[in-house]
Amino acid sequence: MVAAELWLRYSKFSPKLGVVTCGFLVSYLMYFVIEPYVDGAQMTLMMPIMIALIYFDRKLLxxxxxxxxxxxxxxxFGLERRLLHKPLLEFLMVECVFIIFVGMALAVIIRAREARLNLERLTKEGQDLMVERAISDKLLKTDALTGLYNHKTFHEYLDSLLEQCESNNLNLQLALFDIDNFKKVNDTYGHWVGDLVLKGVADKVGGMIGLNDFAARYGGEEFAVIFTDKSYSEAYEAVEELRINIARIEHLHAGNKPITVSIGICDYQLGDGKELLFRKTDNALYAAKERGKNTVVNAFENDGDEIASYG
Structure with a gap:
């Protein structure tokens, strides 16, 4: 035991090799102690083989x-046959037992490794399937060009949020963005440049909104943003900042000319419903276009749909 302790503490060799070696020595000590009194004492000699099996080390086994x-x-041949006069048949039987036990132990290790490999394969397949599902789900929910959520996902999310607004009186603002003179960009520089402009605007929108806000490509050159954790004035300031930053984007392939957006924004009023919310926001966007573009217009309800400039 002292030798085993010293081995485990100070030896640079593998600890399991030390355990097996100590098991080998102990097994022979036990064998020589009980052999004169017990038949079949040779079975104690299988101890190191059993220890090697515990470690599932095929080479060591x-x-x-x-x-x-x-x-x-x-x-x-050196002791038992000369001193104890044991027959050769007993020796052969013991050796056969050793060989069979080692073979069975190796089979256990092989089957265990096969089971581990199968488990790893199934786990990897499960992980790959989860990744594929996640990618597929993302592709179904996002716009391929801009990386923002698509039109369908936007409406699903808005429906859910409006339900929470009605039940929990949550704040919600809807903003619609439209790129000014986008058709002219496509006609002048080509649709591939138009795609670059769309992606640049989408990157700016996605990078500037909050974690609890929701941005989507609503269609064509139009984008939508839902604000869920801001007051109305904070939401307005956020879209105004977006408008300014979008106008500062350098579009090298579009003659390095500024690309601007017109924005309509509306604060949701309890009981309005989705249709009225959209009508107000769309009217605000239309007013922004009519007022010279590159501006933000805020809509509110007052004796019918009324459009007013905010700030």
Missing amino acids: TIMGLFRVVFYAGVY
Whole structure:
């Protein structure tokens, strides 16, 4: 035990090799102590093989098995046959038991490794399937060009938020963005430049909104943003900042000319419903276009749909 403790503490060799070696020594000590009094004491010699099996080390098990067969042969012919006069048949039977046990132990290790590999394969397949589903789900929910949510996902999310607004009196503002003179950009520089402009505007919108806000490509050159954790004045300031930053984007392929957006924004009033919210916001966007573009217009309800400039 002292030797084993010193081995485990100070040896640079593998700890399991130390355990197996100590098991080998202990097994032979036990064997020589009980052999004169108990038949079949040779079974104690299988201890290191069993320890190697516990570690599931195929190489160590094979080495210990071969060493056990050879070493016991030396013990038999050097001691047992001369001193105890044990028959050769008993020696052969013990050796056969050793060999069979080693073979069975190797089979256990092989089957365990096969089971582990199958489990790893199934786990990897499950992970790959989860990744594929996540990618597929993202593709179904996002716009391929801009990376923002698509029209369908936007309406699903808005419906859910409006339900929460009605039940929990949450703040919600809807803003609609439209790129000014986008048709002229396509006609002048080509649709591929138009796609670059769309992506640049979308990147700016996606990068400037809050974590609890929701941005989508509503259609064509139109974008929508839902604000859920801001007051009305904060939402207005956010879209005004977006308008200014979008106008500062450098579009190298579009003659380096500024690309601007017109924005309509509306604060949701309880009981309005989705249709009225959209009508107000769309009217505000239309007013922004009529007022010279590159501006933000705020809509509110007052004796019918009335459009007024905010701030």
